Amino acid sequence: MTEDETPREDRDSSRLKAQADSSRTDQEIAGAYYDDEISYEQLRSLVGDERAANFRVLKRQLDDDLTDELAEL
Numbered sequence: 001m002t003e004d005e006t007p008r009e010d011r012d013s014s015r016l017k018a019q020a021d022s023s024r025t026d027q028e029i030a031g032a033y034y035d036d037e038i039s040y041e042q043l044r045s046l047v048g049d050e051r052a053a054n055f056r057v058l059k060r061q062l063d064d065d066l067t068d069e070l071a072e073l
Helices: 007-035 040-049 049-071
Strands: none
Touching: 007 040, 007 049, 040 049
């Protein structure tokens, strides 16, 4: 059976599964970066420049939020 013969639901399901797997992998990579287990350069090589930049911005925001919370104690 070729891709053209594969039912659309099966193709959609396969594509969604691949996206979910990719998302989980990105989350694991981001977690390693946030925990300082990998460098920014390693992050860039794994997820690309744009996603790495987004993760760096989020990490800074998380660090700032933590600093603010600790200051309030």
